[in-house]
Amino acid sequence: MVGVILVLLLTLVLFSRMIWLQIIEHNRYTTLSDNNRIQTQAVAPPRGLITDRDGVILAENRPDFSLEVVVEQAGDLEGLLGKLRKLVTLDDDDLDQFEKRRHSARRPWEPVPLRGRLTEEEIARIVVNQYRLPGVRIVADPIRHYTHGILFSHVLGYVNRINAQDLDDMSLDQQRNYAGTHFYGRSGVERFYEDRLHGQVGYRQVETNARGRILRVLDEQPPVPGRDLRLTLSMKVQQAAYDALGDRRGAVVAIDPRDSSVLAFVSRPGFDPNLFVTGISHKDYSAYREDHDKPLFNRALQGRYPPGSTIKPFMGIAGLDAGVTNWQRTIFDPGYYQLEDNPHRYRDWKRWGHGRVDLHKAIVQSCDTYFYDLGFHLGIDRIHQYLSEFSLGQPTGIDLNNESTGILPSKKWKKAARGRPWFHGDTINASIGQGFVLVTPLQLATATAILASHGKQITPTLAAGEVHHTERHDLVLKDADNWQKMTDAMVDVTETLHGTAQNMRNDQYRVAAKSGTAQVFSVGQDETYNEKEIADRLLDHALLIAFAPADDPAIAVGVLVENGRHGGSTAGPVAHQVMDAWLLNDKGELDVPPPLAGAPGADNNGKETP
Structure with a gap:
């Protein structure tokens, strides 16, 4: 008899708990579940192109396959990095930069870049071993490329990874606009016209599985690309x-x-x-x-x-x-x-x-x-x-x-x-x-x-x-x-x-x-300047x-x-x-180009005004 009563009491407790979880706390746990499988991700805008006065491209965006880690999904991070080092080349610079980015200001579940410019062979190794690498993903990001390299280096400047100091110097609205963005104009024209070239960040709501893989896109607000910049340089x-x-x-x-x-x-x-x-x-x-x-x-x-x-x-x-x-x-x-x-x-x-x-x-x-x-x-x-x-x-x-x-x-x-x-x-x-x-x-x-x-x-x-x-x-x-x-x-x-x-x-x-x-x-007063000496x-x-x-x-x-x-x-x-x-033109004859159209001192056809 005592055993029957005990069984009934345990059944009643279990039933009460089920009512509590599935009815009374239903909304709370539904929200937690959604947060686990539904994520809002920032979508970085494509950066504007830079050209010379004649339309020659000086700075463009090229696809680059990068390795990123969602630290919150990684579990044993040290063990994970050890596995990755056996699959791809990771030098001390890569790991140092990863640690700095991981400890800098960032949003929860925001991927941390580990290494860029992956080769096809490295990509294949990661894909084959994906099941052993929780939180690891390969993304194809547009990376800035300077088509003429050293030639325009001091005037174009360059972009590089955005850091905590950059974010601290921004207003809250500016910080929101750099969510999901890894790059920031550091010097030259890239820095001076950062606001024009950057664009406006977009967002998408996605459903993921337990490993963070995207199953479907639920909602999306596309980014606004940065504006192209035409320079006066020839x-x-x-x-x-x-x-x-x-x-x-x-x-x-x-x-x-x-x-x-x-x-x-x-x-x-x-x-x-x-x-x-x-x-x-x-x-x-x-x-x-x-x-x-x-x-x-x-x-x-x-x-x-x-x-x-x-x-x-x-x-x-x-x-x-x-x-x-x-x-x-x-x-x-x-x-x-x-x-x-x-x-x-x-x-x-x-x-x-x-x-x-x-x-x-x-x-x-x-x-x-x-x-x-x-x-x-x-x-x-x-x-x-x-x-x-x-x-x-x-x-x-x-x-x-x-x-x-x-x-x-x-x-x-x-x-x-x-x-x-x-x-x-x-x-x-x-x-x-x-x-x-x-x-x-x-x-x-x-x-x-x-x-x-x-x-x-x-x-x-x-x-x-x-x-x-x-x-x-x-x-x-x-x-x-x-x-x-x-x-x-x-x-x-x-x-x-x-x-x-x-x-x-x-x-x-x-x-x-x-x-x-x-x-x-x-x-000196009585000395002579002698180049040879x-x-x-x-x-x-x-x-x-x-x-x-x-x-x-x-x-x-x-x-x-x-x-x-x-x-x-x-x-x-x-x-x-x-x-x-x-x-001079290609024949060595005097052929003076007109001023730029729309510039001060020129009419709409590029002709000089008095």
């Missing part, structure tokens, strides 16, 4: 600039002064951006970091160099407009300049001097003594005022991040930076682009474009159709004829016997140019600015060759090749 001009530099360290920037579009933006040496996309190895990164030529350093955007004699046309314009000099005024150059009651001699590059010199001759033959005198009478305050209008000492406004401002010194700057007063000798050194003056190749090209456009402000632009404004105002001279007279002097730099860039003369178009040589170290990396930098055709400029170029020794003979041929690539 593949032809970019290649010409890259090839012209050869294996030398340096930079070239070319701008169309009619519409402010950047035609070429080269810094050598460069790097392979494709190595960074899925995570560069320690070996490859160390090789870049330890390279004495600094391939990761963007010389065009961030390199700061003394402009040397390339500053002289801008100094001449300042002196003319300030009334300090004119085209008739002359001085006698004995080969040096001396302040009153000061024994120090500021030497001209030509030790025996240029004799009687006016401004035109001073530009053509690059007479230092003339500009020592001009700079002394101008004073550093007016030098700073005028040269600022040519974009020196401030950002140009280009659509890239981390642009260097260079240094355009002033009395206030020296007091703050060096804690010392300004001396006359500082002004004399600055007047020939030495001393404290430092500029970037981008600033040189921008200043040249402003000069070529007779004072119209230029904000270099990489994205076609974009308009970027600057706080600088157009430079209006008291005598507008001085623009053309300065152009004539710069033309004679390339076309006369004593010009410092004679090798740029050609029969197709006239070139206005100014060469420059910038000292890397100071030479100086280490290669202490030789003078070679610089050159130029625009053409001189009577209707369509390209302005700034060239720097580190330790290139002579501006005219070293940087001149580089600029010449770049301008030929833009101005």
Whole structure:
């Protein structure tokens, strides 16, 4: 009897429990079950393509098979990784990156990338052993690919894996838009136009089995692809600039002064951006970091160099407009300049001097003594005022991040930076682009474009159709004829016997140019500069600015060759090749392309407007 009662009581308990679970708690356990088999997954949007002005693809998306792990399904993670190492190649870099991603901020059940670029053989091994690998899946993701590799590395930049710091810097809405996205613009155009290129994330609700395999899609909101980005760069001009530099360290920037579009933006040496996309190895990164030529350093955007004699046309314009000099005024150059009651001699590059010199001759033959005198009478305050209008000492406004401002010194700057007063000798050194003056190749090209456009402000632009404004105002001279007279002097730099860039003369178009040589170290008062006795990396930098055709400029170029020794003979041929690539057709005939349609300075058909 006791046994019967006990059985009835146990039956009653069991029956009550069944009622509790299946009726009273039905909704709760149904929800838990759904959560176990129904998941909401983010769908990353395809990233927008990047092309040059003619539609040549510079950055695209290629399918890449990657290995991912859903940690919550993996169980014994260490054991799982051990099994995977027997099936595919996993080096220490892969495992280190996996651990960092696993412990960074992420959503539950969000897959963690383990390794990309799987081979067909590796994919086959994983598929055959899938039943032994809980939480492991192979996905085909679109991976960024830079079709021309090193050629556009410093201007395009690259994308790589998004990290916790990136997410922390975003708003909540931005973080939601990066759910399911593994890549983020890290530098260059990819970073500056990240919002445009990224697109909008999509979502899908899927039913999965116990192993996480998708059985069916229940609902889907497709992603909005990122917008394509057309750049103002010309593949032809970019290649010409890259090839012209050869294996030398340096930079070239070319701008169309009619519409402010950047035609070429080269810094050598460069790097392979494709190595960074899925995570560069320690070996490859160390090789870049330890390279004495600094391939990761963007010389065009961030390199700061003394402009040397390339500053002289801008100094001449300042002196003319300030009334300090004119085209008739002359001085006698004995080969040096001396302040009153000061024994120090500021030497001209030509030790025996240029004799009687006016401004035109001073530009053509690059007479230092003339500009020592001009700079002394101008004073550093007016030098700073005028040269600022040519974009020196401030950002140009280009659509890239981390642009260097260079240094355009002033009395206030020296007091703050060096804690010392300004001396006359500082002004004399600055007047020939030495001393404290430092500029970037981008600033040189921008200043040249402003000069070529007779004072119209230029904000270099990489994205076609974009308009970027600057706080600088157009430079209006008291005598507008001085623009053309300065152009004539710069033309004679390339076309006369004593010009410092004679090798740029050609029969197709006239070139206005100014060469420059910038000292890397100071030479003592009574010492002689001897190239043969100086280490290669202490030789003078070679610089050159130029625009053409001189009577209707369509390209302005700034060239720097580190330790290139002579501006005219070293940087001149580089600029010449770049301008030929833009101005001449395949037959070697002058055929100037129109400005970009829709750009400032062009009508809807791409024709220049007055």
